[in-house]
Amino acid sequence: MTSYLIKGAAPLGAGPVDILVEDGVLRSIVAAGTASADGAEVVDATGLIALPGLVDLHTHLREPGREDAETVETGTQAAALGGFTAVHAMANTDPVADTAGVVEQVWRLGREAGHCDVFPVGAVTVGLAGERLAELGAMADSAARVRVFSDDGRCVADPVLMRRALEYVRAFDGLVAQHAQEPRLTEEAQMNEGELSGRLGLRGWPAVAEEAIIARDCLLAAHVGSRLHVCHLSTAGSVEIVRWAKARSRAEGGWEVTAEVCPHHLLLTDELAATYDPIYKVNPPLRTSADVEALRAGLADGTIDAVATDHAPHPHEDKDCEWQAAAFGMLGLETALSVVQQTMVDTGLLDWAGVAERMSHAPARIGRLDGHGRALAEGEPANLVLYDPGVRRTVDPAEGASLSRNTPYAGMELPGRVVATFLRGRPTVIDGKQS
Numbered sequence: 001m002t003s004y005l006i007k008g009a010a011p012l013g014a015g016p017v018d019i020l021v022e023d024g025v026l027r028s029i030v031a032a033g034t035a036s037a038d039g040a041e042v043v044d045a046t047g048l049i050a051l052p053g054l055v056d057l058h059t060h061l062r063e064p065g066r067e068d069a070e071t072v073e074t075g076t077q078a079a080a081l082g083g084f085t086a087v088h089a090m091a092n093t094d095p096v097a098d099t100a101g102v103v104e105q106v107w108r109l110g111r112e113a114g115h116c117d118v119f120p121v122g123a124v125t126v127g128l129a130g131e132r133l134a135e136l137g138a139m140a141d142s143a144a145r146v147r148v149f150s151d152d153g154r155c156v157a158d159p160v161l162m163r164r165a166l167e168y169v170r171a172f173d174g175l176v177a178q179h180a181q182e183p184r185l186t187e188e189a190q191m192n193e194g195e196l197s198g199r200l201g202l203r204g205w206p207a208v209a210e211e212a213i214i215a216r217d218c219l220l221a222a223h224v225g226s227r228l229h230v231c232h233l234s235t236a237g238s239v240e241i242v243r244w245a246k247a248r249s250r251a252e253g254g255w256e257v258t259a260e261v262c263p264h265h266l267l268l269t270d271e272l273a274a275t276y277d278p279i280y281k282v283n284p285p286l287r288t289s290a291d292v293e294a295l296r297a298g299l300a301d302g303t304i305d306a307v308a309t310d311h312a313p314h315p316h317e318d319k320d321c322e323w324q325a326a327a328f329g330m331l332g333l334e335t336a337l338s339v340v341q342q343t344m345v346d347t348g349l350l351d352w353a354g355v356a357e358r359m360s361h362a363p364a365r366i367g368r369l370d371g372h373g374r375a376l377a378e379g380e381p382a383n384l385v386l387y388d389p390g391v392r393r394t395v396d397p398a399e400g401a402s403l404s405r406n407t408p409y410a411g412m413e414l415p416g417r418v419v420a421t422f423l424r425g426r427p428t429v430i431d432g433k434q435s
Helices: 072-081 100-113 135-140 159-170 195-199 208-226 237-252 263-267 268-274 289-300 336-345 352-367
Strands: 004-010 017-021 026-033 041-046 050-051 054-059 084-088 116-119 175-178 227-230 256-261 384-394 415-424 426-430
Touching: 004 415, 050 352, 054 072, 054 336, 054 352, 072 084, 072 100, 072 415, 072 426, 084 352, 084 415, 100 116, 100 135, 135 159, 159 175, 159 227, 175 208, 175 384, 195 268, 208 237, 208 256, 237 256, 237 289, 256 289, 256 352, 263 289, 263 336, 289 336, 336 352, 336 384, 336 415
Parallel strands: 004 041, 004 050, 054 084, 084 116, 175 227, 227 256
Antiparallel strands: 004 017, 017 026, 050 384, 384 415, 415 426
């Protein structure tokens, strides 16, 4: 394996160092300008921030079944370009990832692609139908070693079934990642419920539909002593409920609740629905500016543990139509770090150590990943990202690696650029391009 001498990088934004990457590990980290290594390929990282490889808890790779939208190959290429070394692939494929056979197929496709590690998420219920539990134990014991289970895209609405799932995964330290959406309150819903939805004539999606499920499931998780992860928080009320649950955990123990927020919910608001452009149609919907501020504050103070992209590629025809007929979802892997810089770092809410915690360390802990989310320290696996926070770029969908083009940031100027991504010492991205 080729060795790399990364000169002048700033780990987590601190003072510059030289990093020797050798045999898949961080062999040495010394003061800038003091390292040398015969035969090593030199990477000039002056002015670049070094971060641990990013980990996404929430990615839709679409394969098997919707290879017209994305494949494991193209989705993981997009992930690498975004600085990710590991992604969790959601279960709403066709066939659904509700058996050991399907999750192993996705896991093997990830290994063959080699751009980042792929950890399949198993479905909670058979066919995502919400009627009976899927083969949770078999998926956990499979080669894919599944530890995260979710019916994402659909809520596990039956409280008895949700309780059973939480009890079952407790046996192997798994967790249920809940898509919090009370289905009766969101029938035919199209956007955030409020004055604007009424004016636009689009069926409203009330905040309480999310918050009621989160409150219920926090109580269930505490009752059975199991791990609950809340997908894509989008409302101020949801932040307060998770904050309450974590306070109870500190006081009483037994409340193992974590939560994620998506980059688009940190930046975009429901005002964009006024364009009737389905590129902004997403589940859960874009919310108000007050919700955005609450989400940023919750991420800053640790109430929200992680940033997760909910990367949801769609073919052109599923978005190039009227709003009501369009699919929910938007791309996120290649722009996530830039959006977090703009909304959290440039605003002073997080430093780069905080970004590393919420985009690498915490999601790796939640997903129980070995070898990812580790400190940038000698002897650790060489999963790292070199990032230039000083540049600005205009997002061009045509330049993305994803098969799909449904980014809400098209034409928008965002800060920062991933210059290099290393997966166990092997560059998957160099000079901003796929290696």
